[in-house]
Amino acid sequence: MNITQTFRKLIIGGAALAVTAGFGAAGAQADNLSDLAKQAAAIEHPVVWYESSQEDQIEKVIAKFNERYPDVKVQHLRVAGGNKMTGRIIQEIQGQGYSGDLVTTGAAQAWEMNDRSLLQSADWQALGVPEKLTPVDFTVAIAASVYVIIINTDRVKPADEPKGWEDINDPKWKGRMGSWVRAGAHTQMAKVWGVEKAQTELEEYVKLQPLLFKSTFPLAQQVGAGEVDIAIGFFHTAQPPMDAGAPVKRIALDPAPMHTIYTSMTKGARNTPGAKLFLSWLATPEGAAAYEDATSRGNHLLEGTKTYDLVKNAKVAEWPAEETDKYQETFAVFNKILGSAGAAK
């Protein structure tokens, strides 16, 4: 046997081993998921999922999940806002010992709950969740809220359309700009620009006297209604007026500020196998697509999603979860600066 034959055998043997190992891992995952599905179906309690999207939207996600796992019951409970959701979980676990099985929040809330030992860890990668979605073992990134420019196409001529950050602080938008009352976008931009530059940009932005709206969906609606011509808002919030035929258009930003959305399994879960199964499924291309189709919030870390395409060529601006304290400090300062905006000041 010459060297070439030996090398070929080694390659073939190695490839066979790799394929076997690969199939083995996939097979093990399938076994895991299949076991989880059986265990989950045997538990009386459904998987209760605390999440902030509309019920109609999440029903579609659950229906898609049930196509694959028909015996596992998932119940969605819409809870207003991440902070209140976290507060409720704390109270429920302190009071009755159980709570929602899964909770979808931002990084600040997930890390806060983990600090309070309210979350369950799991070997998510063993369940097929890509490593990049689960930087820590107590939560999984399932989507992102990405900031974009939203314009009213009836009021902003194509030639005047902003191209990106460089056009945002143009004085021509004075009195025409709308903003969420919280400075989330500029706070995330501070990670890329540095706090000082982000603050300078925000102070210039404030000079435009943007109309401040208490939440982001109404902001997008007001762009559609022509109350403001342009706004920095979330990609997904512009979807309802666009679906309804409003003259609204989104323009991507680079750098693209965003908030990653995490789903975590609580220690108050009563159907842990079901929670693991459902969360693992949400992190699959099928689950991510179902969630994105329903809510317009997709997973920027998963190739194939629209959100991935939206930001794939842009620099992402987001404070990593381990720097949550710095984010919170900047957010508080920037909120005060933005709060000083407004024609009444």
Add this chain to the structure above:
Amino acid sequence: MTDAVLAPDDRAGLSLRWRLARWVPSLSLGVLLAWMVLVPLALVLISSFKPTGFPSDKGWTTENYSDVYFSAEFWELVGNTVQFAFGATIMALSLGALIAWLVERSDLPMKGLVRALVILPMATPPVLMAIGWVMLLSPRTGAINDLLIYLFNLDSAPINIYSMGGMIFVEGLALVPSTFLILSPAFRNMDPSLEEAAFTSGAGLFTTIRKIFLPLLAPTIMAAAVFLLIVGFLVFDIPGTIGMPVGIFVLSSQVVYLANDAPGGLPEYGLISAMAIFFLVIVLTLAWSYQRYTRLQGQFVTVTGKGWRPRSVALGKWRWPAFTMIAVYFLLAVAAPVAILIWTSLMPYQSGVSLDMLEKATLANHIDFFSNRRAVQSSINSVLIAIAASTAVALLSVLVSWVVIRSKAPGRKIIDALSFLPIAIPGTLIGVGLIYVYLTINFIPIYGTIWIIMIAYTTNYLSFGSRATHGVMIQLHADLEDAAKTSGAGWWRTMRRIIVPLAFPAIAAVWIWVLAHCMRELTSALLLAGANNTTLPVLLWGYWSGGEPNKAAAIGVWLVFAMLICVAGWQIMASRSKSSGREAF
């Protein structure tokens, strides 16, 4: 049997029983109110001294107080809030009192219709009313501004709703129905001989109002003013929609920020609770002032044992101008917002009023409402909660007012304070308190049911109910009860045959007011919502906050319609009652 024939032991026993009996009303009510009010209040207090704001968490601190009260921002917000609350109160009191007097004491045309329509704005969820006014008076897209620019060839919009004046105007309009419902029964219960005497003595209409009406109605007007002021301090929807866009923030904006958007990832219940203590101090001060002012009850009595029927003042040449004034009020407070609500409900997306958009009108949002199974369940939940809470508030209010105003029961001032305190507790904190209470007390399994929301509403609205019934109870002369007792009637019979019928206009007003507010209340319902107890406002909020304001408007339209049916039913009952000779309404 008299003391003269009783043995000393019997006399002592009777005296003890009598003393105990004196405590029964305040004790039984006190226990109930303490459960409803003191428990959440205690949790608010504890929360204000906790580093995280969660009562069960470890550690104690006074930092929440120093963070709140040593902050310049807080006092700036207080300044804005005082301006807003006083402005709205003055406007609502002036308009509400005038309309109540015209409806109850004058020969105004179409009084029944006015009485029915005046309270309709209560059914409109405040956030939708505020959005409606933005759509009417925004400098950029407001329909009225557009019309004025077109008619008078103006260069720019003459009215800017985004201002403190705009906030006061819309809140003032929104508070008129509450003012009307508090003042109207008191106007109706006034003995006409007092004004007749004034007129006979040559006093004119305005002198009579100044020298007869205002002094006699002072407790009721004061109760209304106190109530409206506190509402003005706590309300968020209108300042949040009209003031926030141009940077006018009030205390409630800060409460919403701390509850929803605080950077730490948790609601800042500790800071909110520390702020709530500020509201509590204001409420207690106002309640104390009210008690001091009304301690000489005799001077406000207008309902005695003498037979009388209400007399209408002839407005003469002012009859139609007065009607026109009320018509303008309807146009502003009812027709315009409801028309905008209907317009929005027919549009595929939020838009200004224009002929172009008319082509896009659709019934899809209404069809969606009726074909949505959650809407049906939420409607049933809302109606059940509203009926139960409004009945509970009406009953409790009468009892509280009787104990506080009519009885000599010890501790009645505490009962009064307890019934008024809930108004100072933001809905969010009542919700948080109730979650703790009913998660801890497992043997009352109401967490996640409609009953926990009903308790929250009853607690929340008891302040209004008791203020409204206080005003009428204070007008009833003690002779009425004494006469009943002399005739052998017991407490229950006296209440049933004398007190309740005479106070019924106020009780009915309270019932309707609470019903309407329960049908639209959101804050605590949102916090207490579970899988099976969603209410209609929570569904409405879901649509609004989820980017579908047109679906929210469709719900708003049907809420107004439901309210119209309730009010019409109320009026039909009232007219039947009158025709059968009972002045019950």
